[in-house]
Amino acid sequence: MVENTGLITGINGNMITVQFNGAVHQNEVGFAVLGEDRLKAEVIRVNGNDVQMQVFEETRGLAEDDIVEFSNRLLSVELGPGLLGQIYDGLQNPLPVLAESQGFFLKKGAYLKALDHERKWPFTPAISTGDRVNPGDCLGHVQEGIFDHKIMVPFDFDHGLRVETIVPAGSYTLTDRLAVAINAKGDAVNLTMSFEWPVKIPITCYKERLLPQEPMITGTRVIDTFFPVARGGTYCIPGPFGAGKTVVQQITSRYAQVDVVIVAACGERAGEVVETMREFPKLKDPKTGKSLMERTVIICNTSSMPVAAREASVYTAVTIAEYYRQMGLDVLLLADSTSRWAQAMREMSGLLEEIPGEEAFPAYLESRIARFYERAGLVLLNDGETGSVTIGGTVSPAGGNFEEPVTQSSLKVVGAFHGLSRERSDARRFPSIHPLESWSKYKSIIDSEHLGITRDILLRGDEIRQMMTVVGEEGVTPMDFVIYLKSELLDSVYLQQNSFDPVDAFCSAERQSYVFTVLVDILKNPFDFSDRDAAREFFNSLRQKLIDWNYSEWKSVAFDSLENNIRAMMNLQGKVSERPK
Amino acid sequence: MNKIYRRIHQVSGNVISVFAKGVTYGELAVVSSRRGKSLAEVIRIENGLVHLQVFAGTIDISTHDKVKFTGKEMRIAFSDNLLGRIFNGSGAPLDHGPVLHDDLIEIKTPTVNPAKRFVPNKMIRTGIPMIDLFNTLVVSQKLPIFSVAGEPYNQLLARIAMQADADVIILGTMGLKHDDYLFFKHEIENGGAMTRSVFFVHTAADPMVECLMVPDISLAVAERFALAGKTVLVLLTDMTNFADAMKETAITMERVPSNRGYPGDLYSQLASRYEKAVDFEGAGSVTILAVTTMPGDDVTHPVPDNTGYITEGQLYLHGGRIDPFGSLSRLKQLVNKNTRQDHREVMDGLIRLFAGYRQTLEKQAMGFKLSSWDQKLLTFGDLFEKKLMALSVNLPLEQALDCGWEILAASFDRTEVGLRSDLIEAFWPNTGVSAGEEISNASSIRSASNSDNKSPLLRTSWNKPGCDVEVDAPERTTVAADE
């Protein structure tokens, strides 16, 4: 029975003002009653006898004096086996199940169980009667697709619970009682396969946080080589519209060398997430041979879905990521776009008539962004294993100008910055990560001496290019001209990568190191050309060969023969170190 | 039971406020003044005070005018009888035809469940190489035309509408010049498409707020036709006026502006309209083409900027041509893998080289000595602009691709174009001539065809091939000069 209720006194967009009597918690969930429907809402400000709530649905149809029922709980998600492969909205409603019952459209006020409560999972216990267990400890195991899914003691339970009973191995549903444990006060608590966790509260059930150092291979050369991301690290991808943020993330979600990928489509186009939704079940994960969908969870609150639920969606996503991290897995969370999330905050802040900060974003924008990225990390779990959450967020700066609050706040807290440039995307130089503006604090798979050489060439090449726009090609020395050609070569055959080619889309760490060594040899070569045209001609044909090389399967016959071709070309020009055995 | 109130408490901008009970958020009221009746929509309720946005504006509204709440949201009669009809922004007939009453549908419809969408895969052929080859339009795409006043964007919109074969065309106009409205009507009638079209017309002379309903009405009707299995093309012009109308109300309501006076929810508002573009599984589809004029030709202005972040690309119409750089179709890769195997590479390759051409032009403007490579780029760029970029060109995709190869062969050697060798093998036109001859040949085209690149939307050229490169004879030795 609902005890605590209130009455609506004001409606403005998706914010309602509610007069209440009992006790109300900040961020508590309530339901606005609209005929048969109950619209989920969250308390975002308390003011005397009024609370302001953001409604996770369209508010049209609500009226003054309509009832709001408070739930006394925070906005939560259900955690347990069966999350993988799911497609959820920002509030963890399974969209395919909604589609089955409601057809083409999303009706408001329809909330479904996030996980299937009927399904039985074969469970193997890992504890026995009399054991002491702490939050996050493993009760037993369930095989979820390709993973050993650890069933854990809820993260907010008491420490030192004594196990009273535990079920034998067998098949159980999510709600079946698996174990009874006694806390210090002597109360019995039930342990089940799934439990709820409030999304805005980070899961901190681990021993300590470790420094992220191991690279997370994405298979995108410019990232892994030049602007790497560490497992447990954070990075952001700002870029003007159409620069390629989503494509970079889609490619990463396919090829990243991690266990679990959470795709959070936050306030962007529905069509894009549909591509992922439809393609992933068909694509094979090269590592496991299973469909990619088995390692993926999609959280999808697209731009025409309610804006408050969009704000919630990133928290839903990161909570699920942390949950799998607790099992000792490496999880990658890709959020597209964090700007839409920030805008959702801005919309609510505007309705609350808070004093606006820069570009009308609320003053707390920066701390919210920081706290979100801080939920990434490499952790040492209580059982001695490590797990990680890596977070990559796109940013959609207004006008493509990085001097705006969301980009700037993100840059302060992330470990790598992949800045996409309009200039590069216009020239179809994809992925359009700007090689001179981007940075990463993490360690590359390539040794720093070689990286230094190539960076210098890119930098010098750019200077020379700029110089040539002022003084013309003739105005630079032949040697400089060759440096410029070298930087262009590096750009076209290494920085650029064809995301839509089945071979080129993914370049393994091994292949990157191999190809890079060959390239460095080429770049180190002084060259001596009779004139500029000869130089250009040589580099054009070399580029052609290297592009073909990129398209050839790693270690295939074509790969070898192209490599020999390239080496032969180089030998005519100078020398290249011997081909490694 | 409809509630009637006779005391208007506040009038500000286009918004009136009334103390009223039991009013629901989003419902419509009828405001009767001595100038006539207007619909008004509830946009805020606070402690008994109800704020309504009056579609006809508030000029001459009296404190004692009648406000009658209808208890209903905005709706429109939906049936096949809509076809061939013209309405205003509130859904009232403008064509002296009968008022439609039956089968009322709400115009704010819920979002399509993403799980019910599927990946678009049908190309819409327009015969415009800058679209078909470089920025392929796809069924269910939402694509704006970014442009500035004076550019032929409405002409382009009408041309695409007539050449793309859609079952139903829905035109929604916001702040359209009356002459342009007559132009559309004329074009669509002349093309024999009026019987499959519906117009929702708001002109520059109409009250600003009334245009706020136009996208919703147009899209609600489109969605219904699509659910009935029809391929629907929605044309919206000009969405910047729609955004400006929202801005006006937001300012009246004293909402904190985010950027140049536009409300913070501009993105969400625009997105909820554009996201109506959809391909329904087992039914029809909605494709949206919209005009967004850019104040001051500034693509970073909040309206084009937010639009670009929402839509699946944009056509950048500028100087009477679709610019290859500003323009983009995000969905092209979903269809161009099934057109012809060289489509993608040719598309990317031509654009890369065209970028080089633009740089060379800059060099040239600075008076630098041009290298022989620059010369080649100049030849190329010039041919590209005339044979593919000019809006007068009307070519099927395959011919446009051949034309692209011809242009490449006329300008460069095989090794210079940066395309995959296997494609070059397969598609490079067989030339028996040396590079030098090609260039001189090509430059003669340059001088010969200089005369006809003026009016880019020459009506007469719509239906005849615009590329005078003899593309249908691939074994020809080189690009031919003008007849």
Ligand SMILES: Nc1ncnc2c1ncn2[C@@H]1O[C@H](COP(=O)(O)OP(=O)(O)OP(=O)(O)O)[C@@H](O)[C@H]1O
């Ligand atoms: N790696 C790539 N290879 C080839 N084309 C690309 C690549 N990345 C992006 N593109 C092209 O650019 C288009 C836009 O890319 P994308 O959708 O990723 O942009 P975005 O930065 O996410 O834009 P928005 O902010 O509007 O969402 C793609 O549809 C594609 O045509």
Ligand SMILES: [Mg+2]
């Ligand atoms: Mg994107």
